[in-house]
Amino acid sequence: MGELMVILAGVCWGIISIFIRAFSGQALEPLQICAIRVWVSVLMLAVCILIRDRSLLKIRLRDLWIFVGSGVFSLTFFSYCYFTSIVELGASVAVILLYTSPVFVMIMGRIFFHEKITATKLLALLLTFAGCVMVSGIGGFGGGHGVIQLLIGIGAGFGYALYSIFGGLASRRYSSLTVTFYTFLISGISLLFISRPVEIMEKTDISMLPYILGVALICTTIPYISYTYGLKRMEASKAAVLVTVEPLVGCLLGMLVYHESHDLLKLLGIVSIFAAVILLSVTGRGQKAENTQKQ
Numbered sequence: 001m002g003e004l005m006v007i008l009a010g011v012c013w014g015i016i017s018i019f020i021r022a023f024s025g026q027a028l029e030p031l032q033i034c035a036i037r038v039w040v041s042v043l044m045l046a047v048c049i050l051i052r053d054r055s056l057l058k059i060r061l062r063d064l065w066i067f068v069g070s071g072v073f074s075l076t077f078f079s080y081c082y083f084t085s086i087v088e089l090g091a092s093v094a095v096i097l098l099y100t101s102p103v104f105v106m107i108m109g110r111i112f113f114h115e116k117i118t119a120t121k122l123l124a125l126l127l128t129f130a131g132c133v134m135v136s137g138i139g140g141f142g143g144g145h146g147v148i149q150l151l152i153g154i155g156a157g158f159g160y161a162l163y164s165i166f167g168g169l170a171s172r173r174y175s176s177l178t179v180t181f182y183t184f185l186i187s188g189i190s191l192l193f194i195s196r197p198v199e200i201m202e203k204t205d206i207s208m209l210p211y212i213l214g215v216a217l218i219c220t221t222i223p224y225i226s227y228t229y230g231l232k233r234m235e236a237s238k239a240a241v242l243v244t245v246e247p248l249v250g251c252l253l254g255m256l257v258y259h260e261s262h263d264l265l266k267l268l269g270i271v272s273i274f275a276a277v278i279l280l281s282v283t284g285r286g287q288k289a290e291n292t293q294k295q
Contacts, residue, residue: 002233005226006242007277012223014249018257019215026203030083033215035195036204038075038188040216041224045181056178063173070166070179071186078159080194085153095247097153099132104161105240112165115235120279127276128244134269163227164236171232180224238280248273 023033049056059067085094102125109115163183170179204212230239248270255266 002230002239003242003280006230006234006239007245009223009227009230010243010245011249012219012226013243014246015253016215016219017250017253019211019219022208022211023215026208028200028203029195030086031080031191031195032200032203034076034079034083035188035191035197035200036212037215037220038184038191040212041220042181042184042188044216044221045177045184049177049181052177056175057181059174059178059182063170066166066170067179067182067186070163070170070183071188072190074159074162074166075183075187076190078156078162081152081156081159085149085156088149089153094153094156095250096129096132097150098156098160099129099244099247100154100157101161101164102128102237102240102244104158105164106237108161108165109168109235109237113168113236115237117237121237121241124241124276124279127272127279128241131269131272131276132244132247134265134272161240164231164240167228168231168236171228176225176228176232179228180221183224184220241280242277244273245277 020033023036028036082094082098085097089097106115106117106121106125110117167179167183170183227239227243230242251266251270
């Protein structure tokens with residue numbers, strides 16, 4: 001079940017281009033789009049928690065640093081770096097650099113959670129990164145990009161990876177709803193200072209409401225809850241690789257809906273990412289079965 005929830009998160013994140021295209025038509029900047037996603041998601045989660053169980057809003061003050069980590073150092077920092085790298089480097093290079101994140105997760109998972117770095121994980125990591133390169137287009141690296149620009153792109157991968165660490169810590173103590181709510185709440189507070197809220201209100205109107213609700217529910221609230229749920233049930237390094245179905249879904253969406261090119265290289269990339277996901281899923285089931293027999 002954990003694997004399916006993580007893959008669901010990747011699928012939901014992968015279709016975000018549908019909404020981004022609509023927002024970009026309103027001249028909204030990337031961080032302003034992120035702010036809309038986060039603020040509306042906070043409201044949705046607050047209503048959900050108040051209806052379901054108000055006790056889910058309770059956290060210990062000594063755990064607040066975890067949510068500052070997941071909200072500011074992961075979600076806000078990742079969004080700034082990723083959206084900036086899309087503008088500076090182009091989407092194809094940005095997504096490749098973003099998916100350096102499993103490397104960071106594997107290293108930090110070893111340091112903080114004592115997770116084993118196995119041959120299977122390394123193979124899945126190699127297949128994933130190769131797949132992302134092929135799906136995004138190798139030619140994107142030929143643009144003579146500056147060191148600072150590339151570091152910002154890698155920063156997106158690092159910020160993305162931090163959610164697996166902070167979210168993993170928080171999910172051991174709180175429910176998925178609680179973790180997601182406070183991550184978004186603290187990220188939303190930080191975005192108030194850098195996204196120019198008055199300008200956002202000036203640029204949006206009632207016609208954008210379906211897109212606002214869609215990006216907040218389908219591409220933000222649901223995937224973050226799903227991914228946090230999955231983190232509670234598997235190693236962070238495994239989840240980080242499984243969620244790389246995101247660029248795969250984005251690629252398929254581009255080919256089927258927006259009629260983008262679908263050459264042999266992209267198809268090989270899709271196969272490579274699928275192979276990594278299947279490899280980890282099968283290995284995970286085998287380990288569970290082995291543990292059950294031992295018990």
